[in-house]
Amino acid sequence: MPAKHDTSDDEASETPHYHGHRERLRERFYAAGPDALTDYELLEMALFAAIPRRDTKPLAKALLKKFGSFAEVVHAPVARLREVEGVKDASINQLKLLAAAAGRIAKGEIRRNIALSSWNDVIDYCRTGMAFADKEQFRLLFLDKRNQLIADEVQQTGTVDHTPVYPREVIKRALELSATALILVHNHPTTPVSITLDHARSF
Known part of the structure; x- marks a missing residue:
């Protein structure tokens, strides 16, 4: 008589090792908050949805090694992300979704408060959307009389070191927006990530 086959043991042995790791990461994230996780662990979690059947830790570490930080990974140009082995369309979509969400959150915070009351506020706000851009942008921040943000628009996008400006359009x-104040900002993709006071002027 053939021996009875124990399917539960087989199923347990076939369960990928990273399943337990994912659950432990989720539990730590919810119990202790995001500060309890390193950049590569947060990046691992961000890639769970894009890569449901493979360990995401090696890819997360490879991305951080190439780009340097979580923020630089999610804002990296698509072409450069594709240079990393293992990065497919689903992963790129997930990373760009994170970048878009970060930008929306930053805009929401600005609009909900007394916006742009200091140059530090301007720099912090612009860094979210511009610091990792691979092309030079000419960005316009339109304000009302209380310095609250009415609109944030990229008027022109140029090359890595040049972008045209058309004063008439500005x-x-x-x-059109009935703005009472205007801040003009541009970035320099060829220099280290920063937006400084010299790059912004109010009128």
Whole structure:
């Protein structure tokens, strides 16, 4: 008589090792908060949805090794992300979703408060959307009389070291929005990540 086959043991042995790791990460995230996780662990979790059947730790570490930080990974150009072995469309979509969400959250925080009351506020706000751009942008922040943000628009996108500016279009748009103040900002993709006071002017 053939021996009875124990399916539960087989199923347990076939369960990928990273399943337990994922659950432990989730539990630590919910119990202790995001500060309890390293950058690569947060990146692992961000990739869970894109890569449901493979360990995401090696890819998370490879991305951080190439780009340096969590923020630089999610804001990296698509072409450069594809240079990392194992990065497919699903992973890129997930990373770009995170970048878009971060931008929306930053805009929401600004609009909910007395916005842009200092140059530090301007720099912090712009860094979220511009610091990791691979092309130079000319960005316009339109404000009302209380310095609250009415609109945030990229007027022009140029090359890595040049972007054209059309004053007539800037003034036209400010009048359309009834803005009482205007901040012009541009980035320098060829220099280390930063947006400084010299790159912003109010009118």
